[in-house]
Amino acid sequence: MPRTEKLERVAELKRRIEGSAALLFAEYRGLTVSDITELRRALREADASLAVVKNTLMQRAAAEAGLELTELLSGPSAVAFVDGDAVGAAKKIKTATRQFPTLVLKGGYMEGQVLSADEANRLADLESREVMLSTIAGLLKGEIARAAATFVSAQSRFLSLLEAYKATVPAEPEAPEPEAPGDQAPEADAAAVGSSDEDGKE
Missing domain, CATH: 3.30.70.1730 (Ribosomal protein L10, N-terminal RNA-binding domain)
Structure with a gap:
């Protein structure tokens, strides 16, 4: 060469x-x-x-x-x-x-x-790179699924405890409803009429 x-x-x-x-x-x-x-x-x-x-x-x-x-x-x-x-x-x-x-x-x-x-x-x-990546992806997917299931389970337990706590708290008594102003108007008018009659008799 x-x-x-x-x-x-x-x-x-x-x-x-x-x-x-x-x-x-x-x-x-x-x-x-x-x-x-x-x-x-x-x-x-x-x-x-x-x-x-x-x-x-x-x-x-x-x-x-x-x-x-x-x-x-x-x-x-x-x-x-x-x-x-x-x-x-x-x-x-x-x-x-x-x-x-x-x-x-x-x-x-x-x-x-x-x-x-x-x-x-x-x-x-x-294992080839593709197989290892696929295996890792599968493991990660499994971990994510388990983490999601754990979160949902914990959330469910929390809601159950919250409902149980609410059941132990006594209900507050209802406050009486205030009387409407219009309900007292006739009595006031009657008192005014009575006073006027007495003034006329004098």
């Missing part, structure tokens, strides 16, 4: 390293072009892209990106550049190893940590 082409390839690999959420490394010894194409297709479903790389160029690109990945770059190497959920991509590779026994998940890199082969395989055994 001409020097200029190598430099361009290193720059491209560095760009992809820096733009990825995670990297997964596999040894593809014994796989055919058709097998690798099938693996690429599966990884695209997990927001990851597979590239067959030369170890020396990948090492140089990783070094320029500030990473030390030499231990993961031995034998024929393919790198999955993960843009989405690393768990989902690891699951795709691990599933492919059952279909292609010579395919080996060698390790990975994510969140500033180099993953060994065992760690990368354990990553593949985790």
Whole structure:
């Protein structure tokens, strides 16, 4: 490979390293072009892209990106550049190893940590991000439902206690209704008439 082409390839690999959420490394010894194409297709479903790389160029690109990945770059190497959920991509590779026994998940890199082969395989055994979010949402929904039920129950008990308290308080006596002013008018008129008659007799 001409020097200029190598430099361009290193720059491209560095760009992809820096733009990825995670990297997964596999040894593809014994796989055919058709097998690798099938693996690429599966990884695209997990927001990851597979590239067959030369170890020396990948090492140089990783070094320029500030990473030390030499231990993961031995034998024929393919790198999955993960843009989405690393768990989902690891699951795709691990599933492919059952279909292609010579395919080996060698390790990975994510969140500033180099993953060994065992760690990368354990990553593949985790629940995917979507499943975990769904589980968390279900738990939160259950907690909200329980909290609402507790609130309604407490409110119901409070209303029952309030009604019981009201039943123990004696009712206040009703105040007498005041007499209307019009009811006393005839007596006043009669008194006035009597006084007038006495004045006439004198």
